[in-house]
Amino acid sequence: MKTDFDYQAVPQGFIHCFKDDCSRSDTCLRRLAARHCTADKPLITILSPAAVPADSSQCSYFLPIQKIRVAWGVRNLFDDVPLSLAADMRHQIVSYFGKTHYYRIYRKERFITPEGQRYIRHIFTQNGITDALQFESYSEVYKW
Structure with missing residues (x-):
């Protein structure tokens, strides 16, 4: 898990994913945001677990953790x-x-x-x- 993550930088309306058993969760930005959500933002947008396919390699909501300069x-x-x-x-x-x-x-x-x-x-x-x-x-x- 990243330690330099600043939850305040998460854009309004960004989709969070709380699916724990996903094989790609360690590399997904949506899961990273969900792991770091705070009480400062009581309302967030989440992905329905039913929308995540059983084969997580086919998840169209997957967003790789990438940084840009x-x-x-x-x-x-x-x-x-x-x-x-x-x-x-x-x-x-x-x-x-x-x-x-x-x-x-x-x-x-x-x-x-x-x-x-x-x-x-x-x-x-x-x-x-x-x-x-x-x-x-x-x-x-x-x-x-």
């Missing part, structure tokens, strides 16, 4: 970008994420997924900036 912060991204390019590039990035989401990323309230990181790198490359792009920090989170 996410980035935090974009405050310094445009420091070395010519002013003539920076405004348009920032506009493209804000359009991609949406204003609210972008400013939550800016304030480090939200992380940037690998897909979001690729998009930002693409915008920089598209504008001729090929230097290694560094976000403010990185961490690993479960892939919900």
Whole structure:
């Protein structure tokens, strides 16, 4: 069982699985969430045990335990970008994420997924900036 699991990170509405006799329970994120649920969230979404097939290798609800590397912060991204390019590039990035989401990323309230990181790198490359792009920090989170 993972000891670094933070139940507060479990998204609202995430399906939990309480099937103890499943052969894949040690590698299923739904089972991991169920093992760590707390009284802080008295209402959770659970998978009906009747919906889990007898052959657990065929379970369509199985979600492997995986972590992804996410980035935090974009405050310094445009420091070395010519002013003539920076405004348009920032506009493209804000359009991609949406204003609210972008400013939550800016304030480090939200992380940037690998897909979001690729998009930002693409915008920089598209504008001729090929230097290694560094976000403010990185961490690993479960892939919900």
